[in-house]
Amino acid sequence: MKKEELKEILLFGESQNVEFKSHCENLKVIGRTICGFLNSAGGYLVCGMGDQGQLLGVDNPNNMAKNIEEILQKYLSPRSLVSVQVQEVEGKALLVIEVPAGKDLPYAFRDAIYLRVGQSTQKADIDTIRDMVLRKQVEPERWERRFSSADIEQDIDAEEIRSAVANIQKVRRAFFRDAENPYAILEDLSVAKYGRLTNGGDVLFGRNPAKRLPQVRVRAAYFASDKAGNTFRDMKSFEGPLVLVLEQVYEFIIRNTPTTATFPKNELQRRDEFLYPPEAIREGLVNAFAHRDYTDSSGGIAVHIYPKRLEIWNSGSLPEGITPETLINGHLSVLRNPDIAHVLYLRGFMEKVGRGSVLILRKCKESGLSKPVWISDEKTGVTLTFFAPEVTPEVTQEVALQVTPEVLQMLRAFVGDMPRRDLQRLLGLKDDEHFRKAYLLPAIKENLIEMTLPDKPHSSKQRYRLTRKGRFLLESSRS
Numbered sequence: 001m002k003k004e005e006l007k008e009i010l011l012f013g014e015s016q017n018v019e020f021k022s023h024c025e026n027l028k029v030i031g032r033t034i035c036g037f038l039n040s041a042g043g044y045l046v047c048g049m050g051d052q053g054q055l056l057g058v059d060n061p062n063n064m065a066k067n068i069e070e071i072l073q074k075y076l077s078p079r080s081l082v083s084v085q086v087q088e089v090e091g092k093a094l095l096v097i098e099v100p101a102g103k104d105l106p107y108a109f110r111d112a113i114y115l116r117v118g119q120s121t122q123k124a125d126i127d128t129i130r131d132m133v134l135r136k137q138v139e140p141e142r143w144e145r146r147f148s149s150a151d152i153e154q155d156i157d158a159e160e161i162r163s164a165v166a167n168i169q170k171v172r173r174a175f176f177r178d179a180e181n182p183y184a185i186l187e188d189l190s191v192a193k194y195g196r197l198t199n200g201g202d203v204l205f206g207r208n209p210a211k212r213l214p215q216v217r218v219r220a221a222y223f224a225s226d227k228a229g230n231t232f233r234d235m236k237s238f239e240g241p242l243v244l245v246l247e248q249v250y251e252f253i254i255r256n257t258p259t260t261a262t263f264p265k266n267e268l269q270r271r272d273e274f275l276y277p278p279e280a281i282r283e284g285l286v287n288a289f290a291h292r293d294y295t296d297s298s299g300g301i302a303v304h305i306y307p308k309r310l311e312i313w314n315s316g317s318l319p320e321g322i323t324p325e326t327l328i329n330g331h332l333s334v335l336r337n338p339d340i341a342h343v344l345y346l347r348g349f350m351e352k353v354g355r356g357s358v359l360i361l362r363k364c365k366e367s368g369l370s371k372p373v374w375i376s377d378e379k380t381g382v383t384l385t386f387f388a389p390e391v392t393p394e395v396t397q398e399v400a401l402q403v404t405p406e407v408l409q410m411l412r413a414f415v416g417d418m419p420r421r422d423l424q425r426l427l428g429l430k431d432d433e434h435f436r437k438a439y440l441l442p443a444i445k446e447n448l449i450e451m452t453l454p455d456k457p458h459s460s461k462q463r464y465r466l467t468r469k470g471r472f473l474l475e476s477s478r479s
Contacts, residue, residue: 006087006096009044013053014119017043022050024064024095027071028110034072035109036121038080038102039132043116047095057092065095066172073174077111078104079190081335081342081350103142103338106132143295144200144337149212152183152197157207160241161185164205167347174346189343200339203242203294210239215296215315218249220303222256242340243347246289249303253281256305276310276386277363280372283356284384286349288314290341292381299381310386318376327357327374360384403473407448410439411474417452417463440464448473 186192191201293316448470
């Protein structure tokens with residue numbers, strides 16, 4: 001969450017979707033409030049704020065965040081992705097707990113069900129609970145919660161379970177009854193029950209879920225031109241547990257995406273950077289895997305790499321209430337697959353609820369790229385498109401070959417900002433006119449060097465320095 005967004009929440013004060021707590025030591029009260037948000041429309045719980053909006057702060061915020069995550073893991077049922085973040089405002093540490101609207105009503109904390117009523121959290125009465133249960137019986141069970149035909153003994157990937165436990169223990173967002181028992185682990189992650197694996201569990205931990213669920217395959221292609229066709233340079237189909245496939249698809253993109261070479265200001269060392277920011281690519285992939293519509297047996301995920309753009313497509317339109325416009329500013333998360341998203345969150349692949357799109361936009365902006373575009377259609381699904389820069393700062397070896405030996409010799413003589421006389425002396429040249437015509441002017445014309453005082457070309461204090469293009473050319477000529 002951006003600080004501006006948090007400040008806006010603090011400015012408007014408490015409401016149906018926002019509650020302040022002066023401290024967070026009373027974990028029972030915190031848990032009840034979170035439960036109430038889950039059973040209602042979601043919301044924000046901010047610890048470290050007084051009832052009147054006073055900024056108080058929280059002591060040991062990181063420890064408190066871990067304590068809250070632990071009690072949610074232990075006492076909240078069913079499990080849900082709840083984001084607990086430490087934010088600093090005016091030198092004070094706050095705990096910001098972001099709660100999505102729950103998909104598995106009713107939720108209970110310590111075997112009691114709570115609701116948001118106005119600006120307070122109250123225990124649900126029997127009539128309300130009965131209504132929640134009846135509605136759940138009428139609504140079809142979510143695809144990821146249905147039992148898979150997978151054999152929980154033969155079809156699970158034990159190595160992937162061990163990897164998940166290692167991730168989760170490192171991030172410290174969950175605690176297991178028995179971290180050595182794969183069946184207990186799957187139950188703790190809410191992807192197995194009664195000795196059977198759910199579809200969500202199959203997608204996450206099945207050795208090859210595509211045998212039973214062909215829609216989980218991911219197709220990736222690298223095209224030679226910007227028009228999709230039969231001409232491609234690389235193409236692959238990926239199968240396996242979700243996180244393993246996600247990593248393989250990410251590596252496919254990185255492998256088939258060119259790097260750009262730049263020379264940051266005041267640095268002589270060349271810096272190679274990816275065409276698209278890796279953090280944005282990872283976030284785009286995570287969103288596709290977490291939010292796609294798995295119910296469509298003909299659906300899936302596809303990655304298309306073109307010379308001037310990168311497309312990540314997934315079946316299923318954006319969740320109800322989410323539009324390409326709301327993605328720009330972030331939103332309270334609406335999860336199509338809460339169980340899958342929850343495991344990704346516990347493993348550290350999803351950091352901020354409803355903020356993935358904001359991170360993608362920010363990273364693209366920092367890299368100087370055009371804004372990525374989301375297109376959502378009920379029939380064709382969601383496509384996220386990244387656009388390559390119009391002009392890259394690369395200078396190829398071919399350019400170096402077009403430069404005269406005289407110019408290249410002069411470029412090699414540069415050490416920081418240099419006056420004309422020093423350059424001539426280092427090159428052993430006494431003829432001013434020859435130096436100007438054969439060395440200086442061609443280098444300036446090709447933007448290989450620049451004046452330190454461009455508005456005073458004849459100043460006695462005038463010096464010359466290498467441009468980024470000139471530094472790159474030098475680096476290329478040495479390789």
